[in-house]
Amino acid sequence: MRCGGTYIDATVGLGGHSYEIAKRLGAPGHLIGLDKDPAALEKAGIRLQASAFQHKPSPEGESREPEADWPEITLLHRSFAEIADAVEPGTIDGILADLGVSSLQLDEAARGFSFQADGPLDMRMDPQSERTAEQVVNHLDERQLADVIYEFGEERRSRRIARAIVRSRPIRSTAHLAEVISAAARPMNPADRRIHPATRTFQALRIFVNRELDDLRALLEAVPRILKPGGRVVIISFHSLEDRIVKDAFRGGEKKDRYFRVLTRKPVTASIEESDRNPRARSAKLRAAERV
Numbered sequence: 337m338r339c340g341g342t343y344i345d346a347t348v349g350l351g352g353h354s355y356e357i358a359k360r361l362g363a364p365g366h367l368i369g370l371d372k373d374p375a376a377l378e379k380a381g382i383r384l385q386a387s388a389f390q391h392k393p394s395p396e397g398e399s400r401e402p403e404a405d406w407p408e409i410t411l412l413h414r415s416f417a418e419i420a421d422a423v424e425p426g427t428i429d430g431i432l433a434d435l436g437v438s439s440l441q442l443d444e445a446a447r448g449f450s451f452q453a454d455g456p457l458d459m460r461m462d463p464q465s466e467r468t469a470e471q472v473v474n475h476l477d478e479r480q481l482a483d484v485i486y487e488f489g490e491e492r493r494s495r496r497i498a499r500a501i502v503r504s505r506p507i508r509s510t511a512h513l514a515e516v517i518s519a520a521a522r523p524m525n526p527a528d529r530r531i532h533p534a535t536r537t538f539q540a541l542r543i544f545v546n547r548e549l550d551d552l553r554a555l556l557e558a559v560p561r562i563l564k565p566g567g568r569v570v571i572i573s574f575h576s577l578e579d580r581i582v583k584d585a586f587r588g589g590e591k592k593d594r595y596f597r598v599l600t601r602k603p604v605t606a607s608i609e610e611s612d613r614n615p616r617a618r619s620a621k622l623r624a625a626e627r628v
């Protein structure tokens with residue numbers, strides 16, 4: 337990382353990565369953070385702003401002074417698919433995207449992302465976007481639903497699950513949906529019993545509702561235009577559909593279009609210790625490339 341450069345955190349979430357970037361950037365730097373989720377941005381904004389002040393003991397008690405070495409921070413509520421509209425071409429030193437949902441989104445039952453807590457079937461990262469999981473589950477025809485579950489969940493039992501969903505409509509809650517899927521697709525072999533039968537279908541609905549793969553493709557298309565020569569892009573993905581898109585875009589950018597140098601021949605994965613500390617890291621794959 338270059339102290340004083342301009343960096344983008346394309347998925348601010350709760351601001352963990354943004355905070356680490358800001359710390360290393362220092363005062364002449366600029367951090368631009370994006371998220372589709374205004375609730376996440378608000379929380380991250382408070383955290384990052386609070387970090388811009390130092391606690392200093394003074395004779396009158398504790399006082400807070402602006403941190404001399406903290407970068408300018410701009411937080412934007414928008415999809416990273418629109419990144420090219422937010423910055424000038426060729427001005428960015430580095431961009432990081434940590435894909436998927438945040439723990440804030442997963443843990444809040446009312447957002448409807450989790451089959452482990454009962455909530456409304458929502459699943460929108462951006463509460464202002466139109467399409468909810470409830471609309472998808474209750475209004476797609478059986479065939480379209482099966483295709484979504486197969487394509488975005490890589491679920492072999494997609495037809496059977498889609499049939500069961502259509503027969504059980506209307507479905508309004510995550511718990512009801514998880515129950516319908518569990519009854520329709522009981523795991524047949526012991527290896528499958530480790531994951532909940534609804535895991536793949538919930539992943540598929542979430543990806544479809546938030547147009548996640550389209551957004552990722554749009555981001556990867558914009559990256560070569562906004563990076564400076566020598567600038568770097570780092571993407572952390574959590575399932576094979578995302579990882580394949582990133583791998584192909586980096587390889588194409590290196591071999592065909594010649595604007596990337598791939599920095600990770602194989603994806604970087606978490607160590608056993610890190611996976612133990614943070615189970616979500618178990619499926620994370622990090623790939624990086626440099627603009628040439």
Ligand SMILES: C[S@@+](CC[C@H](N)C(=O)[O-])C[C@H]1O[C@@H](n2cnc3c(N)ncnc32)[C@H](O)[C@@H]1O
Pocket residue numbers: 346347348349350351352353354370371372373376414415416417434435436437438439461551552
């Ligand atoms: C895994 S979390 C990021 C966590 C973050 N790195 C941290 O340290 O807290 C992913 C975040 O990306 C956001 N997100 C997902 N797709 C997005 C998109 N297309 N544009 C902007 N933000 C997106 C989600 O709303 C979520 O807050």
